[in-house]
Amino acid sequence: MIARTRLVACLASGLAAFAVAILLSPWQIADLVGWDVAGAVFVASVLVSTRGKDPAQTRTMAVMEDNSRVAADAILIGASIASLVGVGLALVKAGSEQNPAHTLITALAFLSVVVSWSSVHTVFTLRYARLYYQAGGGIDWHSGDLPDFGDFAYIALTLGMTFQVSDTDINSKPIRKAALRHAVLSYLFGVVILATTINVVASLLSR
Template identity: 55%
Template sequence: MVASVASEAGSNEGGVKRSHIRAGTRVLFSFGAGALAFGIVALLMPWQVATLIGWSASAAVFISSVWVSVGRMDGGATAEFAMREDDSRAAADLILITASAASLLGVALTLLKASGESGSSRVFISAIGTLSVILSWGAVHTVFMLRYARLYFAGGGGIDFNDDETPNYMDFAYIAFTIGMTYQVSDTAVTVKDIRTTALRHALLSYVFGTGVVAMLINVVAGLLNR
């Protein structure tokens, strides 16, 4: 399998080089887009709404840029991309996950603002809050998708995909989003401690995040029904 991965990685090196963006650069670009969106919206709307729109723009740019880069990679390109040296990854991951969690507080403040509004204004603010939560959820699990790929290829395996082919990013997305939605792995056995520990942290974060998401969506629906 190692030889196969190396061979596939070599054949895909050119495509990986073209698609590789350092994690820190990707995050800075995403937050730059969010800051621009915030600056424009803040001229027209309350700061709570502008903040959520800014964060939503950041999360959308991050998710889109990741999936444009890795979404169509095969196993060899995935291995090459995942194993590239990038000392900005840990900080970038921490910033994104922290910002995603903090955005829930922003949603709560925005919903508080929406409670004082009526009609289309309340619907719009509530919709922005809901969109922000969805994008935050997607950003967190996209970060973990990338992390599982790094751990897998750096350690020479550790997840049994029940398949002889080298896994690509869609396989790691399957792991990440399954844990994100169910707080457990399904038919893919985890066989090494590093990945198992990461999966545990991911499941705990997903549970806290999911609880907050459900609570806020109930709040949004209740608010709209009572308007």
Template identity: 50%
Template sequence: MRPDPGPRSVPPAFHASARLKLFVAVAAGALACVVAALGGAGRTSPLIGWDVLAVVFGGWTWRVVWRLDPALTRTHAQEENPSRDLADALLIGASLASLVAVGVVLFGASHAPGNERYWEAALAVFSVFVSWTIVHTVFTLKYARLYYLGTPGGIDFNEPDPPQYSDFAYLAFTIGMTFQVSDTDLQTKEIRRAALRHAWMSFPLGAVIIATSINLVSGLAK
């Protein structure tokens, strides 16, 4: 591996903390939920709110981290560390809880009249997708944090350059889709424990995606 270039200052535009991102996303989601409820969305209002929250947080996060080189990735991961744990727990909890709401909406969609059933089914599918994406986004940030906290290391990406966020996304989404690592080597117990938790959470998410697809096809075919 080539020598780590060391941390660099993160541009001011990238300085929003995880808590600030989450606060803004929650506010946007709550507003969307209220507006949807007042507009007659009924049981779909919470899912609409969650989708807005997830899109705001996820979009903001990826807009920031995707362009960072290895040195800025290291700085960003280290600066995010104090404020990330609470945000991680809340986001993962909300992602899993949203799947319950998806079940409620899908059940209602099968009994909804006319085109309403197609709208509710599409909303359920989109909600599962954003929940799945948020969980793996959280773990992308977590792997970067674990790698760069203290002396960099713990994951071998089999290349000489230090890793950046796109490399950690590759690891996170590979585990999310296959429940295993592919061509990366996890070298510390802490990172292996994180990967185990990640794979464990990914399995029910994958099961829900399959169940949603089956219910969607059978429900709309009636």
């Protein structure tokens, strides 16, 4: 699935979910429901389209020409960051509600952070694959095997959780720049996840 098609599917599913949710819940909740569905569709579509691909198939998919890919990545990352504002608004709303609404809104807010976190790392998994195969290299895997999507997911998740690469070396300036942006975003999400977790635990203990 090319980036344009994937983005349209995400937007359509997210808008449909929002349209239903806004009829049944406050806008703070409907926003998160729409994003959660859109983000989940994006992550699921990438998992389905990349699952089981060997290095040759990975290369073909990674270098496939699609002029909308940069815009699609920017929209998805922007939406992921914007959703963090929605999480804050939802938690404020949860504070004024009684159970079970309070617990449901809080759980939805936490789920939204997880979906956003997953979406960002999925975007960068595809980006590393594209940068690597378009340039014919840029990451030293310390092996003679060509990488597949699983290897690029390994890079993305390692950077996303530790803010550094582990047993691989980046020797490409474009990939290094992408890794820097990825690490900064990951730090932001790490702070938000920690703050959200503390908020959730504190609010549940106070009930």
